[in-house]
Amino acid sequence: MLHAPKGSATMKSSERGIGLPSHKFTFSQIFGPETTQAELFQDTIKSQVSEFLDGKNALIFSYGVTNAGKTYTILGTPKEPGLLPQVLDATFQYIAGRQYEAMDLKPYLRNDAQCLGPDQIKQERSAKTAIFASFKEVSGFYITNNWSLPSTFSVISILLLTCHLSLSLSLSLPLPPSLPPSLCRLPHPVVSSPLGSSQFALWVSYFEIYNESVYDLLQPPLCSKSKKRAGLRVCEDAAGDTYVRDLKWIHIKNMEEACKLLRFGNRNRSAAATKMNQSSSRSHSIFTMKLLKIDGSTVQRVSEFSLCDLAGSERCNKTNTFGERLKEAGNINNSLLILGKCITALRNNQTDRMKNSYIPFRESKLTKLFQAVFCGKGRASLIVNINQCASTYDETLHVMKFSAAAKQVVQVIPAKSLESLAPRLVGRDGKPLEALKSYLSEEELLDEEDEADMSILPQNELLNVIESLRAKLLAERRKNLVQEMEIRKEMGDAMLQQLMESEELRSRQMEELKESYQERLENTFDMYKDAIKEHAYQCAMNRVEDDYVPVEEFIAEQENAEVQYNRMSHISDS
Numbered sequence: 001m002l003h004a005p006k007g008s009a010t011m012k013s014s015e016r017g018i019g020l021p022s023h024k025f026t027f028s029q030i031f032g033p034e035t036t037q038a039e040l041f042q043d044t045i046k047s048q049v050s051e052f053l054d055g056k057n058a059l060i061f062s063y064g065v066t067n068a069g070k071t072y073t074i075l076g077t078p079k080e081p082g083l084l085p086q087v088l089d090a091t092f093q094y095i096a097g098r099q100y101e102a103m104d105l106k107p108y109l110r111n112d113a114q115c116l117g118p119d120q121i122k123q124e125r126s127a128k129t130a131i132f133a134s135f136k137e138v139s140g141f142y143i144t145n146n147w148s149l150p151s152t153f154s155v156i157s158i159l160l161l162t163c164h165l166s167l168s169l170s171l172s173l174p175l176p177p178s179l180p181p182s183l184c185r186l187p188h189p190v191v192s193s194p195l196g197s198s199q200f201a202l203w204v205s206y207f208e209i210y211n212e213s214v215y216d217l218l219q220p221p222l223c224s225k226s227k228k229r230a231g232l233r234v235c236e237d238a239a240g241d242t243y244v245r246d247l248k249w250i251h252i253k254n255m256e257e258a259c260k261l262l263r264f265g266n267r268n269r270s271a272a273a274t275k276m277n278q279s280s281s282r283s284h285s286i287f288t289m290k291l292l293k294i295d296g297s298t299v300q301r302v303s304e305f306s307l308c309d310l311a312g313s314e315r316c317n318k319t320n321t322f323g324e325r326l327k328e329a330g331n332i333n334n335s336l337l338i339l340g341k342c343i344t345a346l347r348n349n350q351t352d353r354m355k356n357s358y359i360p361f362r363e364s365k366l367t368k369l370f371q372a373v374f375c376g377k378g379r380a381s382l383i384v385n386i387n388q389c390a391s392t393y394d395e396t397l398h399v400m401k402f403s404a405a406a407k408q409v410v411q412v413i414p415a416k417s418l419e420s421l422a423p424r425l426v427g428r429d430g431k432p433l434e435a436l437k438s439y440l441s442e443e444e445l446l447d448e449e450d451e452a453d454m455s456i457l458p459q460n461e462l463l464n465v466i467e468s469l470r471a472k473l474l475a476e477r478r479k480n481l482v483q484e485m486e487i488r489k490e491m492g493d494a495m496l497q498q499l500m501e502s503e504e505l506r507s508r509q510m511e512e513l514k515e516s517y518q519e520r521l522e523n524t525f526d527m528y529k530d531a532i533k534e535h536a537y538q539c540a541m542n543r544v545e546d547d548y549v550p551v552e553e554f555i556a557e558q559e560n561a562e563v564q565y566n567r568m569s570h571i572s573d574s
């Protein structure tokens with residue numbers, strides 16, 4: 001239950017009769033400030049860790065306003081290790097004694113693995129050595145970045161009643177039928193050690209999305225500050241799954257190595273002080289583990305577990321944001337906005353069978369990268385961090401509204417029934433497929449309030465009912481509009497088809513006509529040619545007949561001419 005404090009924008013609005021001063025939200029689970037990190041792990045993501053060890057994908061987000069405890073939830077402190085070190089610890093316990101030591105099998109693209117040659121293995125080893133060489137011996141379990149805060153600030157942080165609200169966007173996949181039943185049980189601590197001869201290799205990556213660019217946090221820092229870090233590209237593999245190209249994947253064997261990598265990555269992470277948090281994270285950081293299950297020298301499966309520490313959602317005026325910080329805030333808010341839009345569109349598509357809203361996964365790097373998980377290839381959980389600080393009330397309310405929308409994505413789909421549908425839930429374009437639409441029955445789509453006696457509802461509940469009815473009416477209108485458009489499109493298509501067919505017929509007839517004219521023309525031409533030839537021959541024959549002189553007459557004439565000539569020459573001589 002959120003009650004707007006005096007002076008907050010929400011309270012001011014409600015005093016003017018717009019909106020309510022109190023809001024009620026429902027979450028999967030709520031944890032108070034007394035909750036330990038171990039309890040949080042047990043009650044939230046433990047089941048996802050066991051699924052990960054069983055070969056499925058998992059994604060955890062920590063979300064909330066700046067300074068609400070997101071980084072604390074994910075990383076924790078040396079005394080209170082957060083979710084990430086606990087997941088790593090559980091994984092190493094699970095694969096203990098069954099680690100695949102050779103580094104010749106490495107994750108490739110999003111879900112594949114590749115076999116490395118001797119030179120590539122050498123490169124992998126030297127990349128790992130280069131990272132570890134930058135550390136002196138690490139003592140202790142886990143060391144985060146700068147946890148020491150100014151004394152005034154530490155007082156404030158003690159007063160913070162940081163809560164973790166957990167909800168999950170569960171789109172779980174069925175267990176592979178080949179899995180032995182022993183893997184489904186969860187004794188101490190998360191999943192029992194596997195039976196059989198399988199071995200496991202754990203590879204990790206750590207990157208951040210800062211100002212909509214992806215940077216590898218396991219890349220050695222640049223020597224010169226003037227040089228710009230190289231951003232990495234988000235690409236798609238043949239199956240349409242996204243992956244970060246040229247991202248460093250490091251093979252780790254124990255918690256000490258994991259701890260060093262985390263320290264290395266955290267040093268590279270873009271954190272800058274805002275007015276509200278001295279070590280505020282200005283980027284979304286994503287730590288991903290890939291577990292390769294290997295039989296002999298063949299990779300049987302690759303499962304992925306990502307923990308995403310989102311940058312704080314914030315309004316610019318509160319956090320004194322200028323220049324570079326302002327640009328960061330814009331990018332942070334934009335990617336969170338897109339995340340919100342995707343979740344809202346997913347929810348809308350699930351609640352309205354006729355709706356097929358566009359889901360803007362591609363509009364931000366964050367959602368593009370995790371599209372597959374949202375679309376059924378794994379299970380996503382959102383851990384919402386809030387604090388009771390009155391000055392961030394309006395932002396916190398915003399966070400809660402967003403999370404409430406995310407929560408509804410889960411409520412519509414019973415996870416068990418989803419299992420058989422999950423792989424077909426959403427197409428590559430992010431649109432939900434027919435399977436899900438037809439799965440939801442009319443009754444499931446009717447809210448309880450449709451059947452309730454509304455007169456007994458308090459005013460704010462009535463407003464909610466009105467709001468929901470308004471939304472339904474709008475959805476209905478939109479549905480009708482879509483149907484009308486579809487009919488128009490169908491008619492247009494049919495007319496176009498008809499036009500194209502008649503056009504084809506016409507051009508075929510033209511062609512035939514042309515051919516027949518051509519033939520007739522050629523025949524006439526031949527006829528004329530023959531006639532001309534005949535005429536020319538006749539003329540020639542006539543000429544021959546006219547000019548004909550019999551031979552005897554010709555000879556006599558010749559002789560006569562000769563005599564004449566001789567006589568003439570004699571006269572001239574004398």
Ligand SMILES: Nc1ncnc2c1ncn2[C@@H]1O[C@H](COP(=O)(O)OP(=O)(O)OP(=O)(O)O)[C@@H](O)[C@H]1O
Binds near residue numbers: 313
């Ligand atoms: N549950 C908790 N118990 C004790 N201290 C906490 C708790 N949650 C947060 N803190 C402290 O509050 C301060 C702010 O927390 P943190 O840096 O995790 O916030 P954040 O939400 O990640 O902020 P940003 O988004 O700005 O990075 C830190 O000093 C952290 O140690």
